[in-house]
Amino acid sequence: MLESLFRRWNRKNVLDSKYEWLFDPYDGDEVVVFDTETTGLDTKKDAIISIGAVKVRGNKILSSQSFELFLKASKEISTQSIKIHHIRPCDLEHAVEPLEAARAFLEFIGNRPLIGYYLEFDMAMINRLIKPWLGVTLPNKQIEVSGLYFDKKIALIPQGNIDLRFDTILRDLNIPRMGQHNALNDAIMTAMIYIKLQQPFKLH
Secondary structure (H helix, E strand, O other), rough: OOOHHHHHHHHOOOOOHHHHHOOOOOOOOEEEEEEEEEEOOOOOOOOOEEEEEEEOOEEEEEEEEEEEEEEOOOOOOOOOHHHHHOOOOOHHHEOOHHHHHHHHHHHHHHOOOEEOOOOHHHHHHHHHHHHHHHHHOOOOOEEEEEHHHHHHHHHOOOOEEEOOOOHHHHOOOOOOOOOOOOHHHHHHHHHHHHHHOOOOOOOO
């Protein structure tokens, strides 16, 4: 009830009416798994420089419908971030403007549920990109894979200490780590985690 009222209220704040469909209930069978790479880890000051996403239907990753964009950086990329994602200023020479990327991302995700690892951070970064232009934050349903993983594990080992690190989850679920660390590869691996967690879970 409260969620429905909030969605209706939030819908009225959309600055561009052609995006009001974001607030329509989703009745399809797909989800979108996404990841971002950023200039740093401060959600109030840093900026997105790469977005990667894939659609999932049932237990299948729709790899032919992947999304990857590099964005022009609005601030300097921290040295620590470069060590993680290896994206240097020179790699963004042909990157798109942030507003263009935001529009393309919305067209890709539609009103599908959004899935990620450490999704709270990625959503905060995406909303920083979208809200100044659209007037609202994304209303899409959100699913955190580490939360799904925790619920599965804790049911099997109630008194256990659950390690929620990304690499640990990959190993535990026998999912191979893709070579290059980037937003699209991370989104694909997260999609694999999500699919695996929809299946019967066994204690390793």
